[in-house]
Amino acid sequence: MAMDPVVKLVTVPTAPEKAFRRFTEEIDAWWPRRSHSVFEASCVAVRMEREVGGRLYEVSESGEESTWGCLTAWDPPRRVAFTWHPGREEATAQSVEVTFRAVEDGTEVRVEHVGWEKLGDAAEETRSGYDRGWDLVLKRYVASLGKR
């Protein structure tokens, strides 16, 4: 895709186990809900189901849920990865991978947000676990190009 991956690095002053737990299990404690959600001011919680295939989602005041993506990798305390489509159709999901590496000052956390050219790789990871339609539409379209 014409959009190159976005890679961000941040170092936090704690061990990888804690850094990983804070990012995942405790995501609700820090995620900037008002600005980074579908429900915005009505968003009351962010949750991550901590297993491959688990959902990353937000909850509104009225109990409505909006799924941001599904986990494609769960490897504490090293790595978590998920599809990413907040407020969009699942078939247009991008991919986010977060890795945690011990460094002298604590843990270096790396977030890589990939556009659509690597969707095929993420799809292979999820395919064995469960049925997800998010890649099927795109793959069908791309496959149709091969006939041209």
Add this chain to the structure above:
Amino acid sequence: MTDIQVLEAVGEPTRLAILEMLKDEPRTVGVLASALPVSQPAVSQHLKVLRDAGLVRSEKDGARRIQHLDPDGFRLLREWVDSFWDQALEAYRESFRQADESDDPGGG
């Protein structure tokens, strides 16, 4: 265009497929439509959304109009994503500073 417009433009599967095809090479509406399971008018409508979002440009080539990806639109999209994660990770990092300051005897 606005950030919301760009995000909505790329958040629809047919439009995403159009962008994928234009990534390979610029094409006319007719060629795009022949490769997609939607009508040509539908493709035209999707292209309008993509042009309004700054992601696609239309250029005349004789009697034809060729659709191109517009790198400026993608640059803006990437900047938005970059800023999104800057803010999220700042909040993440800040959460450790606050924990330190609260003097939690449980190890923070």
